[in-house]
Amino acid sequence: MMRRAAVTVQGMVQGVGFRPFVHGLATRLHLAGFVRNEPHGVEIEVEGSSSAVDAFVAQLKTSAPPLVRVQEVWVHEMRVAGDKTFEIRTSVRAGERTVLIAPDQATCEDCLRELHDPRDRRYRYPFINCTNCGPRYTIIRDVPYDRANTTMAEFEMCPRCRAEYEDPTNRRFHAEPTCCPVCGPRVELLDADGKRIACADPIEEAIHLLSLGRIVAVKGLGGFHLACDATHAAPVRLLRRRKQRDLKPFAIMVRNTQAAERICEVSDEERAALVRPERPILLMKKRSGHDIPDEVAPRSNSFGVMLPYTPIHALLMEGPFEALVMTSGNLTDEPIAFTNEEALDRLRNLADCFLTHNRAIHIRTDDSVARVIAGRQRFLRRSRGYAPFPVTLPVDTAGREILAVGPELSATLCLTRGPQAFLSHHLGDLENVAAYDAFLQAVEHLENLMAVTPRVVACDMHPDYGSTRYARSSGLPVIPVQHHHAHIASVLAEAGRTDQVIGVAFDGLGWGEDGTVWGGEFLVCDLAGYQRVGHLAVVPQPGGDVSSKRPARMGYVYLTAAYGEQAEKLAEELMPELSADERRVIAQQIERRVNCPRTSSMGRLFDAASALLGICSENTYHAQAPIELEAHAWDAGDESGVYTCNIEVEERGVCVVHASDIVRGMVDDFRSGVSRVTCAARFHNSIARATVEVCERIRDRTRLNAAALSGGVFANAYLLEHTMRLLEGESFEVLLNALVPAGDGGVCLGQAAVAAWRCKCV
Numbered sequence: 074m075m076r077r078a079a080v081t082v083q084g085m086v087q088g089v090g091f092r093p094f095v096h097g098l099a100t101r102l103h104l105a106g107f108v109r110n111e112p113h114g115v116e117i118e119v120e121g122s123s124s125a126v127d128a129f130v131a132q133l134k135t136s137a138p139p140l141v142r143v144q145e146v147w148v149h150e151m152r153v154a155g156d157k158t159f160e161i162r163t164s165v166r167a168g169e170r171t172v173l174i175a176p177d178q179a180t181c182e183d184c185l186r187e188l189h190d191p192r193d194r195r196y197r198y199p200f201i202n203c204t205n206c207g208p209r210y211t212i213i214r215d216v217p218y219d220r221a222n223t224t225m226a227e228f229e230m231c232p233r234c235r236a237e238y239e240d241p242t243n244r245r246f247h248a249e250p251t252c253c254p255v256c257g258p259r260v261e262l263l264d265a266d267g268k269r270i271a272c273a274d275p276i277e278e279a280i281h282l283l284s285l286g287r288i289v290a291v292k293g294l295g296g297f298h299l300a301c302d303a304t305h306a307a308p309v310r311l312l313r314r315r316k317q318r319d320l321k322p323f324a325i326m327v328r329n330t331q332a333a334e335r336i337c338e339v340s341d342e343e344r345a346a347l348v349r350p351e352r353p354i355l356l357m358k359k360r361s362g363h364d365i366p367d368e369v370a371p372r373s374n375s376f377g378v379m380l381p382y383t384p385i386h387a388l389l390m391e392g393p394f395e396a397l398v399m400t401s402g403n404l405t406d407e408p409i410a411f412t413n414e415e416a417l418d419r420l421r422n423l424a425d426c427f428l429t430h431n432r433a434i435h436i437r438t439d440d441s442v443a444r445v446i447a448g449r450q451r452f453l454r455r456s457r458g459y460a461p462f463p464v465t466l467p468v469d470t471a472g473r474e475i476l477a478v479g480p481e482l483s484a485t486l487c488l489t490r491g492p493q494a495f496l497s498h499h500l501g502d503l504e505n506v507a508a509y510d511a512f513l514q515a516v517e518h519l520e521n522l523m524a525v526t527p528r529v530v531a532c533d534m535h536p537d538y539g540s541t542r543y544a545r546s547s548g549l550p551v552i553p554v555q556h557h558h559a560h561i562a563s564v565l566a567e568a569g570r571t572d573q574v575i576g577v578a579f580d581g582l583g584w585g586e587d588g589t590v591w592g593g594e595f596l597v598c599d600l601a602g603y604q605r606v607g608h609l610a611v612v613p614q615p616g617g618d619v620s621s622k623r624p625a626r627m628g629y630v631y632l633t634a635a636y637g638e639q640a641e642k643l644a645e646e647l648m649p650e651l652s653a654d655e656r657r658v659i660a661q662q663i664e665r666r667v668n669c670p671r672t673s674s675m676g677r678l679f680d681a682a683s684a685l686l687g688i689c690s691e692n693t694y695h696a697q698a699p700i701e702l703e704a705h706a707w708d709a710g711d712e713s714g715v716y717t718c719n720i721e722v723e724e725r726g727v728c729v730v731h732a733s734d735i736v737r738g739m740v741d742d743f744r745s746g747v748s749r750v751t752c753a754a755r756f757h758n759s760i761a762r763a764t765v766e767v768c769e770r771i772r773d774r775t776r777l778n779a780a781a782l783s784g785g786v787f788a789n790a791y792l793l794e795h796t797m798r799l800l801e802g803e804s805f806e807v808l809l810n811a812l813v814p815a816g817d818g819g820v821c822l823g824q825a826a827v828a829a830w831r832c833k834c835v
């Protein structure tokens with residue numbers, strides 16, 4: 074029986090090879106009709122046998138090309154029209170824009186094959202791409218997504234590229250950034266003064282300079298990297314000196330998974346994560362006997378590794394080096410440089426030369442950073458390759474679109490449209506002026522790309538965050554969301570849950586509602602609200618931020634809490650780097666309560682433990698002391714010892730965890746000769762055990778069985794895996810972040826979810 078159906082498809086379906094796929098599928102099934110792009114998605118009409126139409130609809134979802142994300146398919150029966158062929162029609166441009174913009178994707182296998190094929194016209198052409206790969210988010214200026222609205226607009230296609238672009242059977246059909254050596258962008262090599270270095274092949278020359286130990290700034294998808302040979306200590310040391318970065322590990326790029334396996338222990342999940350087209354930097358355990366010098370990732374037991382993701386990277390990695398350092402092109406704390414002018418200006422004292430090109434980057438986008446924890450890839454930073462792909466909320470925000478501006482550090486923001494929350498790239502620490510500018514730009518860019526004007530702004534409760542001030546001055550209704558509530562809400566949003574759970578939010582700091590700084594929090598919460606039902610016992614944080622930078626100060630605070638009078642003598646013994654003068658200042662700050670906030674921060678407790686074990690007394694980068702403490706814990710092997718800890722129940726039933734007990738157990742152990750690594754492991758185990766005990770008490774009272782864990786401290790794989798195992802052992806249902814970071818990069822999603830819920834209920 075003949076039948077005709079109109080099929081409307083929504084999702085990430087434009088600029089990703091969807092129409093040629095539809096054309097091929099329809100032709101194979103002997104269906105007539107047409108396909109065309111519409112502002113809200115792709116519209117198809119098919120006509121043929123009833124079974125073929127059914128097969129067509131089924132296969133739309135199951136056999137689409139790699140970048141396609143089909144979210145909704147609607148089918149309407151129509152009257153048979155008698156079409157004989159299937160064609161791709163030109164777009165009708167009107168109506169609302171709801172198509173998804175694709176993130177940037179690593180060069181695909183087909184393009185790599187052509188890149189290495191001497192007979193191909195794009196042989197060794199560093200900008201090769203197709204409908205399945207290449208730049209997207211970083212080059213889009215406006216929607217709809219076509220070439221005229223990207224930074225490729227100024228490159229007019231040559232006749233051969235144009236023919237491929239217009240041929241529905243070609244794999245470059247409507248690949249907007251398509252180009253070739255005749256018509257596309259070019260690489261060039263510039264010296265530190267921006268003068269062109271004469272050479273036959275800039276990439277060959279860059280390889281040569283890298284192998285001589287030089288530092289080369291390389292323009293990638295979302296910004297510039299600083300590259301040097303990672304297998305020799307001298308260039309890495311030089312780069313550290315120039316970047317003014319003593320200890321923070323550098324990311325490295327290796328040719329393929331085999332090369333990654335020579336320097337790291339790579340699990341199956343990690344291998345899969347490495348080769349994903351999103352190409353995150355993956356943190357993996359160093360393999361013993363690897364030949365990467367210490368300077369690359371000093372005092373760390375892991376390397377941050379990524380595989381090449383642009384054709385320029387693929388060609389560079391043909392050089393005679395096992396690995397290249399690829400660290401973002403900036404001075405510490407500044408955002409990554411992304412325009413040629415900016416790079417030449419800001420990186421001239423850092424790089425010896427610039428491997429750059431004339432395809433502009435419209436939106437700066439740092440590399441994403443991930444780690445496999447508890448069997449799944451989890452984000453430390455979600456940016457290139459993922460932005461702006463949305464997370465689906467459990468609440469529809471149509472007509473009540475929300476802009477969630479995030480917190481202050483590791484900021485991201487998000488914008489909702491219907492049930493979807495679109496997260497920006499990583500914006501950095503907003504206290505930095507350049508990062509705040511990037512924040513303003515990102516707001517405008519997302520609103521434009523998504524064609525959404527927000528009606529409500531969600532922000533942190535902290536009054537002094539740049540993002541909060543932005544929200545307050547926006548003129549829109551503002552919904553402040555408590556920081557740790559937002560952390561837990563981000564887990565709920567990911568899981569599509571609106572029920573009540575036990576939330577465990579551990580991080581460095583967040584604005585508390587009682588005048589203290591929160592960060593070791595147990596909440597009973599859902600999207601509507603929360604109740605604080607437990608927390609770490611409050612301790613002074615003398616000097617505020619000064620103590621976040623200097624873990625030894627928190628070590629001293631916890632010694633005082635644990636040992637009273639004896640603390641002086643112990644501090645002298647365990648942390649000689651903390652002078653008597655500094656101790657006196659701290660003691661005065663505590664006594665006079667001047668510049669001395671009180672905090673329940675779990676991050677500060679980890680700082681203290683790290684300093685007391687003589688591991689790290691100064692954070693030269695974010696969370697250094699806890700990161701180094703965790704590395705020690707892993708080295709202890711199967712250590713299951715714990716220190717006991719008093720959990721006091723206050724009159725309103727609030728559980729207070731007296732972590733100074735744990736500190737006393739650890740210090741006694743350490744002083745009696747127990748090794749540093751064993752102490753570090755037992756410290757972690759004790760926090761995990763105390764956490765589970767508090768969850769059990771909350772469950773006894775509330776009958777809630779789901780525990781959601783979030784907050785930056787849970788980037789600690791040892792802590793997360795141990796806590797999870799214990800919780801599951803007590804038959805809790807454990808919920809974790811997997812689509813957004815557990816750290817502050819995920820907070821905007823939680824803010825959006827809470828605001829969406831509250832708007833819905835008005």
Ligand code: ZN
Pocket residue numbers: 180181182183184185201202203204205206207
């Ligand atoms: Zn490709």
Ligand code: ZN
Pocket residue numbers: 230231232233234235252253254255256257
């Ligand atoms: Zn061309």
Ligand code: FE
Pocket residue numbers: 556560580581582583784785816817
């Ligand atoms: Fe946080």
